[in-house]
Amino acid sequence: MAALDRPLIDLALRLAAAARPIARTYFRQPIPVDDKADKSPVTIADREIEQTLRRILAAERPKDGVIGEEFGADRPDADLAWVIDPIDGTKSFITGKPSFGTLIGLLCRGEPVLGIVFQPISDELWLGAKGHPTTLNGQEVRARAGRILEQAYLYSTAPEMFAEGDEADAFARLSRRVKCTRFGADCYAYGLLASGCIDLVCEADLKLHDYTALFPVIEGAGGKIADWTGAPPPFVAGKVPGRILAAGSAELFDEAKDILAI
């Protein structure tokens, strides 16, 4: 695939727009929170958003695959497969913090070709699409290069996402080397990286629906994103969770990657 076709981009933007009123309706409302098998929380907002997006896709792109966090995979081997995380950062969502987002990714034969990181409360939408520069609300953005590790600002969602032992030790090594480490930004951190506000995001335990949308957003802003070894993670439903590293430049990525080596 060369540059992604406009109709697919427009559809992705309509999916984000459909998520918006649902997220805003339930935000800071006293809704029940259920614990999933993996102990992560889920609410009616997660489910309604994913169901709504699946309905739109079933009507408009019935042959495409759909892989969602809450309702599994339909036709995951189709040439085009949509990857949906209805609310990335449900723990932020249920505690009233607007850093959560809706993630919409599109895989073309296993390659991420479109990604949206959308914050329904602040109305910030980062769009990455193959062959197009990444935009924030329609304005081109660019990751920042030229920072060495000692000047770098590193974000990560939470300390507990790293398994005790080698993984947590590797993150601690990286954290000690950078200028500043901050937690708690969820997918928002990748938007901030694409916009040149921070330099690194390092996370673990991410699943396909967490990371697919991030790749076109970061790459289209000139940044680098891969697993901690520098290889692409599996873009296949049902694989084990992965460790993801994103950086404003390939040079900074490599510096961080070497420190993270387990």
Next chain:
Amino acid sequence: MAALDRPLIDLALRLAAAARPIARTYFRQPIPVDDKADKSPVTIADREIEQTLRRILAAERPKDGVIGEEFGADRPDADLAWVIDPIDGTKSFITGKPSFGTLIGLLCRGEPVLGIVFQPISDELWLGAKGHPTTLNGQEVRARAGRILEQAYLYSTAPEMFAEGDEADAFARLSRRVKCTRFGADCYAYGLLASGCIDLVCEADLKLHDYTALFPVIEGAGGKIADWTGAPPPFVAGKVPGRILAAGSAELFDEAKDILAI
């Protein structure tokens, strides 16, 4: 002092309004970041906001004290003393994350009688004033009670605010007991507590300008805030940093306090 006079509340709201355009002008702009003696960052935005607020206070309340993060204490022993943190969460501010805020407190003979937690990007303003219920953008809010520790959502700005050893161990004990711990909300966490979105905030290394404004906001919403032993922290300029605990109810405060005992 009984209920706080409306003219003082109106002045505090005008101070917040004066901070707003300055914070928004410099947010996500490539401004220099200086390191202070304590290694915390400071920018032109911190300085301009505090200078602007001091100018307004000098014109309208020349006899009142002013204690600010960046420019020290003038007349701190006056009957009324304003306590200003121009940007609480400068690390969030310089990384493009809107959870930072402007804190405006008012001490009446050492007692906090007014507090504003203002988020200039999301335009959320929590106001607490003695004798008045706490409001968010003018709407009354209420902390939530009735949650036991095992159901509680705990926020804190960053793991590194706790000194290694007893302090960090105490926080880790509390964190293990609650339902969920999240980092990275800065002063926003106290607003979320006042609005009944979360149950606990536990922090350390907070200075007078960090915590003064929080007391009227939390207390006016029916919550409890004190140091980790349950005593009020010193409301005096230049004292050593303190450990602050806030809870949605006195019962939950006491549960957490017992676990934090060093």
